Amino acid sequence: MIQGSNDVFEKVMDLAKRRGFIWPTSECYGAVAGFIDYGPLGAMMKRRVEDIWRDFYVIQEGYYEIECPTIAQESVFIASGHVKGFSDKMCQCPHCxxxxxxxxxxxxxxxxNPSIMKNEELAAAIATCTCAACEEVLGTVEVFNFNLMFQTTIGPGSQRVGYLRPETAQGMFVDFSRLLRFYRDKLPFGAVQIGKSYRNEISPRQGMIRLREFTQAEAEIFVHPNEKNHHPSFKRYADYTMPLLTYIQQEKCEDAVPMSMQEAVDKGVIANEYLAYYVALTHHLLVTIGIKPERLRFRQHLPDERAHYATDCWDAEIRSERFGWVETVGLADRTDYDLNAHAKESGTAMTVFIQYDEPKKVARRRIIPNMSVLGKQYRTKAKAIFEALAIATPTAEGADVEVDGEKFHIPANLFEVRDEIVDIRGEEVVPHVIEPSYGIDRMCYAVLEQAYDEDTADGEARTVMRFSPNVAPIQVAVFPLMTRDELDTIAHEIARSLQKAGILAEYDDSGAIGRRYRRQDEIGTPFAITVDYDTKDDRTVTIRDRDSMKQVRIAIDKVPGTISALIDGSLTFALL
RNA sequence: GCAUCGAUGGUCUAGUGGUAUGACUUAAGCCUUCCAAGCUUAUAGCCCGGGUUCAAUUCCCGGUCGAUGCACCA
Structure with a gap:
C-alpha cells in the first residue's frame, strides 16, 4: 500500500516527469510557472480522458462538439462581464x-462597500489602513486593476483588442443562433467544447492544479426555463446516490451525507432535475476514469460564493493527498444571464420561439393616430407623441400623453381606437443554461495520483500505476520470452495484429522478462502478452494482469478481441 | 509578488577555487525457458546571466524553476 502518503505528490510528479507524462514547459530555457507540457504518455492519457468525456456528452447525450478560437474580440468579454468583473483591484505596499x-x-x-468605489476613491480610502504583510500604514498608494485575462491585439498596428478566452463557454453562447438553427429550433439542446483556456494567475502553484493555460471540457445545455425540473432521462440517475455537502451543512461544519438524486430534487437540496442529472452523470464519469468514489464529494457553493447569475452551483471535489479537496468540475445553473448579456451587447435576439399547443385568442387594443393632422400640428415631436399614444389609455374626450415632461391632450377625433381579437401562436423564450464545466488537467492529476501505488513482489518493491484500463496510455505490452527461436517473430506478429485492431500495443524484447514487466507496471500498462516455448506448440500465449501479476493462457487469435474487451470493461481479467 | 531554503548525467547522490564520485536507469553485445539476476562495453551531468579571480560547478550579486510560509486563486 501507499507508504508515507505525505509525499505521494512528489513521487507521482517525479514518476510523471521521468516516464514522460508531465514535463515542465520549455525546460531548456527555464520553465515558466503555470504552464506544463504533456509528454508522450501524458498526452495519450489526457486524450483518453477527453475521449471518455466525449463518449458521455457527445455520443450518449447527443450534444455535439464545436470548436471556437481561443482568442476572441473584446465585445465578447465585455458582454460576458469578464473585462469588468474578471479583474482584481490591487495595490502595492510602498514599504514592503x-x-x-x-x-x-x-x-x-x-x-x-469598497467594491463599488472607483480606483482613486479606494486609494484615498485605504491610505490610513495598514498593510497585512508588514503592518505599516500604507499612505499614498495607487490602486490598479489586474485583469486575469491575457490581452493581445488583432492584426498589425491594430487598436482592436483581443483576449485569450478565460473559459470555453462564451463560444457556445455567441454561436447560440447558429446552434439553435442546427438543432432545428427546438429545446432542449446542448453544445460542448473541449479546449484550452487561459487565466493569467497572479501566482500559480501546486503543479498541474492551477495553470495559466489549461484544458476545459464544457457543456452548455439550453433548456426551457419551465422545463428544468423535467429532464427526459432523469430516471436513469434517480436512484444514483453520492455524498452531497450542502451549504447548510457547511455552515454547520457537518460532513457530506449520501443522498439519491431523486431525494435531492424532492427536498430542494439540488435546484432542479437537470442539475441533479448532470451531478450524477459527473460522478459516473469520474468513477469511470478511475477516481475512487470515497475520494469524491459534491459541494454546493455558499450563497456568497456563487456567481451573481447562478441560482445553484455544485462542485465535484476530489480529495488529493497533497491539496485536500480540489474543485475539479463545476456544475452551475447559469439561468438566462449569458444569453441576455450577449443579446444586449450584440443587438441580436437570442430567444427560441415556443409554439403553444393551441393559439391563444387575445383581445388587443390598437390606437391608430391620424398622422397627417398630428404631424403638421406637432412637427418634430409628432413621432414621440405617436409612440406615447400607442400605450396610452384614452377616454371618450381623448388621450393625455407626456413627452419629455411636456403634457399634451390629443382630442379623440385625431385617432382611432380599434379593439381586435388576435391569435398568439407562441412566445419568444430566453433559454436557461445548465453548465457542467470540467477541468481536464485536474482530472488527469487525480487519475495519476490515485493510480500511484507501491507494493511488494517477490520481496522487492514494485511501483505500479493502477490506471483504469480505459485511460492507460499504453494498453498492452507484447514480449517474447527469449529473443530467439522465432519467439520474437511471433511476438511481432501479435503486436501487429493488436495495432491493426486499434489497440496501442508496445513490443519489447530488451533484457530480462521481469524487468520488462516492471517497466510496464510503472507506466500503468494494464496487460502484457508473453510468447513462450509453448506458443510454438499450441498457438497460445500468456496474458498477464498488471494488478494481480497473474497469468492466463489464451489462443493467439483471441488476443485482440480479449484485450479490447478488457480495455472497454466488458470483460474482467478474473473472468478469463 | 514578498520571505526562507534548495538546484551536480534521465533518477538518486559524493565532492571540489584547477571540468567531477558511486549507484540505478538507458543503449549495444554475451548469457538467460516468466517477474528489476549476472558479465563486458558505451552514452550522458555541475540551472541561467553578471561580478571577483590567472582560473568559478564551488565565492558574491541578480534571475529562473521547485518546496514551504504569507498574500492571491472571478
Missing amino acids: KEFLRADHVAEAGGIK
Whole structure:
C-alpha cells in the first residue's frame, strides 16, 4: 500500500516527469510557472480522458462538439462581464513591496462597500489602513486593476483588442443562433467544447492544479426555463446516490451525507432535475476514469460564493493527498444571464420561439393616430407623441400623453381606437443554461495520483500505476520470452495484429522478462502478452494482469478481441 | 509578488577555487525457458546571466524553476 502518503505528490510528479507524462514547459530555457507540457504518455492519457468525456456528452447525450478560437474580440468579454468583473483591484505596499488586494485591505480597515468605489476613491480610502504583510500604514498608494485575462491585439498596428478566452463557454453562447438553427429550433439542446483556456494567475502553484493555460471540457445545455425540473432521462440517475455537502451543512461544519438524486430534487437540496442529472452523470464519469468514489464529494457553493447569475452551483471535489479537496468540475445553473448579456451587447435576439399547443385568442387594443393632422400640428415631436399614444389609455374626450415632461391632450377625433381579437401562436423564450464545466488537467492529476501505488513482489518493491484500463496510455505490452527461436517473430506478429485492431500495443524484447514487466507496471500498462516455448506448440500465449501479476493462457487469435474487451470493461481479467 | 531554503548525467547522490564520485536507469553485445539476476562495453551531468579571480560547478550579486510560509486563486 501507499507508504508515507505525505509525499505521494512528489513521487507521482517525479514518476510523471521521468516516464514522460508531465514535463515542465520549455525546460531548456527555464520553465515558466503555470504552464506544463504533456509528454508522450501524458498526452495519450489526457486524450483518453477527453475521449471518455466525449463518449458521455457527445455520443450518449447527443450534444455535439464545436470548436471556437481561443482568442476572441473584446465585445465578447465585455458582454460576458469578464473585462469588468474578471479583474482584481490591487495595490502595492510602498514599504514592503507586497502586492495586496485593495478591496481586502479596505474591508480589513472597516471601510464599507469598497467594491463599488472607483480606483482613486479606494486609494484615498485605504491610505490610513495598514498593510497585512508588514503592518505599516500604507499612505499614498495607487490602486490598479489586474485583469486575469491575457490581452493581445488583432492584426498589425491594430487598436482592436483581443483576449485569450478565460473559459470555453462564451463560444457556445455567441454561436447560440447558429446552434439553435442546427438543432432545428427546438429545446432542449446542448453544445460542448473541449479546449484550452487561459487565466493569467497572479501566482500559480501546486503543479498541474492551477495553470495559466489549461484544458476545459464544457457543456452548455439550453433548456426551457419551465422545463428544468423535467429532464427526459432523469430516471436513469434517480436512484444514483453520492455524498452531497450542502451549504447548510457547511455552515454547520457537518460532513457530506449520501443522498439519491431523486431525494435531492424532492427536498430542494439540488435546484432542479437537470442539475441533479448532470451531478450524477459527473460522478459516473469520474468513477469511470478511475477516481475512487470515497475520494469524491459534491459541494454546493455558499450563497456568497456563487456567481451573481447562478441560482445553484455544485462542485465535484476530489480529495488529493497533497491539496485536500480540489474543485475539479463545476456544475452551475447559469439561468438566462449569458444569453441576455450577449443579446444586449450584440443587438441580436437570442430567444427560441415556443409554439403553444393551441393559439391563444387575445383581445388587443390598437390606437391608430391620424398622422397627417398630428404631424403638421406637432412637427418634430409628432413621432414621440405617436409612440406615447400607442400605450396610452384614452377616454371618450381623448388621450393625455407626456413627452419629455411636456403634457399634451390629443382630442379623440385625431385617432382611432380599434379593439381586435388576435391569435398568439407562441412566445419568444430566453433559454436557461445548465453548465457542467470540467477541468481536464485536474482530472488527469487525480487519475495519476490515485493510480500511484507501491507494493511488494517477490520481496522487492514494485511501483505500479493502477490506471483504469480505459485511460492507460499504453494498453498492452507484447514480449517474447527469449529473443530467439522465432519467439520474437511471433511476438511481432501479435503486436501487429493488436495495432491493426486499434489497440496501442508496445513490443519489447530488451533484457530480462521481469524487468520488462516492471517497466510496464510503472507506466500503468494494464496487460502484457508473453510468447513462450509453448506458443510454438499450441498457438497460445500468456496474458498477464498488471494488478494481480497473474497469468492466463489464451489462443493467439483471441488476443485482440480479449484485450479490447478488457480495455472497454466488458470483460474482467478474473473472468478469463 | 514578498520571505526562507534548495538546484551536480534521465533518477538518486559524493565532492571540489584547477571540468567531477558511486549507484540505478538507458543503449549495444554475451548469457538467460516468466517477474528489476549476472558479465563486458558505451552514452550522458555541475540551472541561467553578471561580478571577483590567472582560473568559478564551488565565492558574491541578480534571475529562473521547485518546496514551504504569507498574500492571491472571478
